Amino acid sequence: MAHDASSPAPTPADSLHRRGLMFILSSPSGAGKTTIARRLLAEVPDIAMSVSVTTRPMRPGEVDGKDYHFVSQDEFDRMVEAGEFYEWAHVFGKSYGTPKAQIRAELKAGHDVLFDIDWQGTQQLYQKAQADVVRVFILPPSLDELNRRLIGRGTDSAEVIAARMERAQAEISHWDGYDYVVVNDDVETCFAKVQQILEAERMRRTRQTGLIDFVRELTQA
Numbered sequence: 001m002a003h004d005a006s007s008p009a010p011t012p013a014d015s016l017h018r019r020g021l022m023f024i025l026s027s028p029s030g031a032g033k034t035t036i037a038r039r040l041l042a043e044v045p046d047i048a049m050s051v052s053v054t055t056r057p058m059r060p061g062e063v064d065g066k067d068y069h070f071v072s073q074d075e076f077d078r079m080v081e082a083g084e085f086y087e088w089a090h091v092f093g094k095s096y097g098t099p100k101a102q103i104r105a106e107l108k109a110g111h112d113v114l115f116d117i118d119w120q121g122t123q124q125l126y127q128k129a130q131a132d133v134v135r136v137f138i139l140p141p142s143l144d145e146l147n148r149r150l151i152g153r154g155t156d157s158a159e160v161i162a163a164r165m166e167r168a169q170a171e172i173s174h175w176d177g178y179d180y181v182v183v184n185d186d187v188e189t190c191f192a193k194v195q196q197i198l199e200a201e202r203m204r205r206t207r208q209t210g211l212i213d214f215v216r217e218l219t220q221a
């Protein structure tokens with residue numbers, strides 16, 4: 001990957017082969033995980049978004065195949081039957097699922113995969129791929145601020161916002177099923193923290209599969 005003058009020059013260890021990791025961002029709706037996810041995708045190399053399948057209607061500005069694969073309930077049920085999901089769950093009365101094919105290809109290529117999924121999906125992925133999963137939970141600074149953000153986003157009706165607020169406390173109660181918890185007060189600070197978590201997890205010895213040969217060379221001199 002090319003680097004510019006604003007980023008540090010890669011060290012030999014940066015270019016070693018490593019196992020891709022599954023980086024999960026969860027939060028109550030409106031806390032800011034989509035905002036943080038978009039920044040990660042735009043600014044951090046070698047990470048791809050897992051595009052979920054959903055039966056919920058498309059929001060203004062969303063793109064089919066980029067934000068989600070939007071499908072009918074019949075098509076979703078067919079995919080469940082055919083075993084095409086890594087995990088799936090009901091959220092806000094709609095179905096959401098993580099399709100297997102894209103993730104397998106990204107991990108095989110040594111890319112990390114970013115997931116915007118809820119606590120149910122997080123538990124299922126963790127059970128299936130514990131060693132490869134990093135779980136990050138994003139909290140809002142307060143419930144009032146969460147409400148303001150849901151209104152300010154301007155994508156949901158008052159009824160939907162009320163339902164999301166009602167569910168927020170139940171979602172927050174799953175905070176202890178995560179490896180890291182970050183409060184999204186200031187977006188820059190939150191993004192920097194999440195990026196640091198990703199960078200540190202990438203350096204875990206067990207993920208750096210190219211280290212054995214590299215260290216062997218260093219120690220054979």
Ligand code: ADP
Binds near residue numbers: 028033150152185
């Ligand atoms: P989620 O994906 O968790 O539902 P979003 O990323 O869509 O949340 O954020 C909800 C709204 O809050 C958006 O309008 C976003 O621009 C805004 N937002 C996100 N982070 C912050 C922040 N730290 N301060 C103020 N507004 C924010």
Ligand code: 5GP
Binds near residue numbers: 089
């Ligand atoms: P939204 O409708 O706001 O895009 O997402 C609603 C909730 O569904 C969010 O908490 C989001 O993380 C979750 N979600 C999105 N995709 C998936 C998925 O594939 N699996 C699971 N379990 N949850 C998902």
